[in-house]
Amino acid sequence: MNPRGDTWMALFPPLAGLPEAERGMLATRAAAAALPAGTTVFEPQQACGAFLFVTRGSVRVYQLDQDGNEIVLYRLGPGSICILTTMALLAADRYSAYAVTETEVEAVALPGPTFDDLMGRSPRFRGFVFLAHAERMADLMRVIQNVTFESIESRLAARLLALAADRGTLSITHQQLAAEIGSAREVVSRHLKAFERRGWVSLARNRIEVRNAASLRGAAGDADA
Numbered sequence: 001m002n003p004r005g006d007t008w009m010a011l012f013p014p015l016a017g018l019p020e021a022e023r024g025m026l027a028t029r030a031a032a033a034a035l036p037a038g039t040t041v042f043e044p045q046q047a048c049g050a051f052l053f054v055t056r057g058s059v060r061v062y063q064l065d066q067d068g069n070e071i072v073l074y075r076l077g078p079g080s081i082c083i084l085t086t087m088a089l090l091a092a093d094r095y096s097a098y099a100v101t102e103t104e105v106e107a108v109a110l111p112g113p114t115f116d117d118l119m120g121r122s123p124r125f126r127g128f129v130f131l132a133h134a135e136r137m138a139d140l141m142r143v144i145q146n147v148t149f150e151s152i153e154s155r156l157a158a159r160l161l162a163l164a165a166d167r168g169t170l171s172i173t174h175q176q177l178a179a180e181i182g183s184a185r186e187v188v189s190r191h192l193k194a195f196e197r198r199g200w201v202s203l204a205r206n207r208i209e210v211r212n213a214a215s216l217r218g219a220a221g222d223a224d225a
Helices: 007-011 013-017 020-029 083-090 112-121 123-149 152-164 174-181 185-197 213-220
Strands: 031-035 040-042 050-056 059-064 070-076 098-101 105-111 201-204 207-210
Touching: 007 013, 007 020, 007 050, 013 123, 020 105, 020 112, 050 083, 050 112, 070 123, 070 174, 083 112, 083 123, 105 112, 112 123, 152 174, 152 185, 152 207, 152 213, 174 185, 185 201
Parallel strands: none
Antiparallel strands: 031 105, 040 098, 050 105, 059 070, 059 098, 201 207
């Protein structure tokens, strides 16, 4: 797979303002990567050697609690960069979470030394990295706020609405849904059963149908959907 020169940069508009020499560095030194679904991109204590630009597909970044329960921190899609990768490279540190491809993923990997070079010489590249870093930090703060201050019911209702979107149904296990909101499977199953008794959802194996979106929106309250 070839990154096709600088065509992939169209997914990252701030890069369009880079001087020609710096765009040339990105175009010639970056390497394309294709990852099948289910590939571990990184895990805790793994060294970070490259700065990744996701151009296609979805990557789930998550952490495990002391009981082994998963909590989704954020997802990377086309046009995304990873805050944990940025932090690891800037601090010459190792990863502190997991990342797994949810679909087939295409990305462009910029070697660590080139990343360091551009950060040192290019104010515009630094601005791009720090702005993306700040936006992803805002996502993490929302996760922390929801887990800390929102009830399980409101978080679950909000996430059901977000995942179902306009389809009205979603294919997901209770364990996967628990990871989405940072809870335990048993807790999520109990609340889903309560939602079903109220007529808000209909449950089947690995499938949830939203029956009363208005009631779910009311339960979601201020939780981030």
